[in-house]
Amino acid sequence: MAKCIVIGGGLAGISATVYLSKIGNQVTLIESSPKLGGRTYSLFDTKTNTEIDNGQHIMMGAYKHTFDFLKLIDANSIPEYQTKMSVDFIGKGNNKFKLEARNKLYPINLAGALFRFEVLSFKEKISVFKFLIKLFIINSSGKFKNVNDWLLNEHQTENTINMLWEPICIGALNTRIEDASPIMFAVLIKEIFFKGNKNSTFVLTSKPLNRLFIEPSINYFKANDIEYHLSEKIVLLNFENNILKKINTSKREITDFDFVILAIPPYSIKQINSNFKILSDEILNMDNSTIVTVHLWTKDSFNIDKFAGLLNSPIHWIFNNGNHYSVVISSADKLIEMDSEDIYKLVINELLLYFPEFEEIDIYDYKVIKEKRATIKSNLTNEKLREEINSPIPNLIFAGDWTNTKLPGTIEGAILSGKKAAEKIIC
Ligand SMILES: Cc1cc2nc3c(=O)[nH]c(=O)nc-3n(C[C@H](O)[C@H](O)[C@H](O)COP(=O)(O)OP(=O)(O)OC[C@H]3O[C@@H](n4cnc5c(N)ncnc54)[C@H](O)[C@@H]3O)c2cc1C
Structure with a gap:
């Protein structure tokens, strides 16, 4: 059994804590703010008497690691899957265009959805199919500077880009098509369109994020005697002979640990004092x-x-x-x-x-x-930097949606990063 400290109580840190504890380690989670959840949180709006999220979090059937995690912590409010993909797109004057798979017979259902998507002409739909078939056979995304260049090269019209690809790109990568990494966009398209019916569906959650993720995580911590400390900030990391030896928080000094998982974003790592540079300046200054x-x-x-x-x-x-x-x-x-x-x-x-x-x-x-x-930002510069993220310290492991998960910066990426970080620690 290893003694582990997890720094950061966002979904990556929570996931690392749960997976570390599951394989028999002793874990303590330390979070600087007074709440768990990091960038996924809910707040109570007293004026309207409603619990609202900091932002609507869209999930997809492809979020396998997220749903495995929710099952593991016994969340009783597993979100509802669509049984088949269905999205309304609205044009000016409430012109509705449905992108809807009418049955579950994959991939015919997705082909049908694209063929009925009235916002595209017949010729444009054929170009979309040619593009998808080509991507299925050979992935040439690596040759292009951004998604827009790639799509233009694949004979996608301005209309197809604006009405189909841009909403997918900006919705999933939070990055405009002119900036977005074609490599990450290819990953996304493959996840949604090439991996079965379930992956293409949207997942609707009727509960606020706190009740979906945070309350069940806290219940899991309590049931498994996992220590977690809120309002305690890590301020100093001290290294000796290439090993992390001492952590200073806003409240105490900690030396009794075998491994540390640092599950906080680069801009927060930058604020921690340290006698050793654990990440390059380029990574610490990644664009958001x-x-x-x-x-x-x-x-x-x-x-x-x-x-x-x-x-x-x-x-x-x-x-x-x-x-x-x-x-x-x-x-x-x-x-x-x-x-x-x-x-x-x-x-x-x-x-x-x-x-x-x-x-x-x-x-x-x-x-x-x-x-x-x-x-x-899901651009090529950040994607290249993510490939370089590797801890130079054997007892320090990074986690977070910004690490090299090969997924966009999402809930799924954060949860997967925590799981992968935990798996690096051998009992
Ligand atoms: C408005 C909004 C909408 C989003 N929409 C979607 C969506 O639709 N779909 C989707 O999948 N994802 C979405 N995301 C992204 C998703 O929320 C993030 O990818 C995910 O929450 C990141 O989790 P994390 O644990 O990696 O990082 P964080 O959530 O940032 O967690 C890091 C934690 O570390 C703590 N910390 C920082 N410094 C210290 C320190 N020195 N000591 C101790 N603790 C520290 C922070 O307080 C924080 O709690 C959205 C995000 C936002 C903000």
């Missing part, structure tokens, strides 16, 4: 990408399904939680300096263009949440 969420509370409901994508709009998704709507703007670095009131006005003006009936809707409150460093 913002997500802005606007919560709207209305007296009346309006006619949209559980969620919809907006085509050709600065708004990307709208989620219907029943008289509480969450509007998501990804890759939103430009909005970070904007006042919340101006962001609210921008959102309302867009919604009026897309849903004219919105004029009649009485909005009685709103809240804008800007997450400046929601995810790492």
